[in-house]
Amino acid sequence: MAAPELSPLAARVRAEDPDRFEAALFADEAACEGLMALYAFNLELASIGAKVSEPMIGLMRLQWWRDLLDGVAAGEAPRAHEVAGPLVQAIRRFDVPLEPLQAMLTAREREFEQDGLGSLAAVRAYLDGTAGALMLAACALLAEARLSDEASALVRGVGSAQGAARLFAVLPDLAAQGRLPIRVQEGRGEIVHGKTPPELSALIAELAREALAKMHTARAQARSLPTDCAPALLAAWTAEPILRAASSGKADIFSDFGGESPFRRRARLLWLGLRGRW
Numbered sequence: 001m002a003a004p005e006l007s008p009l010a011a012r013v014r015a016e017d018p019d020r021f022e023a024a025l026f027a028d029e030a031a032c033e034g035l036m037a038l039y040a041f042n043l044e045l046a047s048i049g050a051k052v053s054e055p056m057i058g059l060m061r062l063q064w065w066r067d068l069l070d071g072v073a074a075g076e077a078p079r080a081h082e083v084a085g086p087l088v089q090a091i092r093r094f095d096v097p098l099e100p101l102q103a104m105l106t107a108r109e110r111e112f113e114q115d116g117l118g119s120l121a122a123v124r125a126y127l128d129g130t131a132g133a134l135m136l137a138a139c140a141l142l143a144e145a146r147l148s149d150e151a152s153a154l155v156r157g158v159g160s161a162q163g164a165a166r167l168f169a170v171l172p173d174l175a176a177q178g179r180l181p182i183r184v185q186e187g188r189g190e191i192v193h194g195k196t197p198p199e200l201s202a203l204i205a206e207l208a209r210e211a212l213a214k215m216h217t218a219r220a221q222a223r224s225l226p227t228d229c230a231p232a233l234l235a236a237w238t239a240e241p242i243l244r245a246a247s248s249g250k251a252d253i254f255s256d257f258g259g260e261s262p263f264r265r266r267a268r269l270l271w272l273g274l275r276g277r278w
Contacts, residue, residue, distance in 0.1 A: 131163025
């Protein structure tokens with residue numbers, strides 16, 4: 001029997017964001033497609049920096065999306081765009097709150113500021129506003145009832161932890177581009193030669209331990225979270241092995257964040273997904 005044909009959005013998410021794609025498949029068909037719209041929106045925002053040559057152009061593209069969300073609030077018809085149309089449809093069909101989507105835009109603005117990220121405080125805020133806000137929007141799409149403030153905080157924590165793991169996994173590429181988001185005072189020359197200075201390993205470990213604590217807190221308080229949010233929370237299914245490697249304080253960004261083997265990853269995803277766990 002042939003596999004069902006993917007929508008253009010789902011095909012894009014599968015290619016560019018496989019962790020979220022595979023987790024979303026545990027939602028029912030309609031909700032799954034709504035998640036694909038949210039995840040494609042995130043991919044649109046994440047790709048802006050690589051497509052523009054001037055910060056002002058990047059900010060203008062973010063403003064285009066901000067205007068789109070303002071139009072949703074005003075009841076306007078969606079603009080003609082391969083992601084915007086499905087995104088607006090998902091927001092309206094599943095009553096997705098606009099605040100986390102707006103937070104994603106605000107966080108992305110930091111990418112086009114002269115100072116960028118750099119400090120751990122700035123990185124924490126960025127992760128909360130990007131991956132944390134995205135997971136909150138995804139859970140809101142799936143949940144029948146509105147999330148409480150306590151549940152929202154737990155969800156954002158899991159999302160930001162997932163974002164930290166994804167950030168660690170791409171640090172070699174960012175270092176090669178001269179865009180390392182965590183600045184160090186000592187050993188910067190070592191990074192150019194493929195070595196991780198101790199200061200950078202220590203800063204990464206601090207972020208990783210905080211991220212692991214957020215995931216453990218959310219699991220300990222899982223009863224506070226709607227069970228129908230599981231496919232959104234499951235998107236963090238590859239995060240913990242990376243965070244554990246990063247938490248040692250001696251991690252090498254060029255070799256230690258590969259995560260599990262494909263077989264172990266897939267087996268763990270099935271075990272978690274089929275049991276509604278994350």
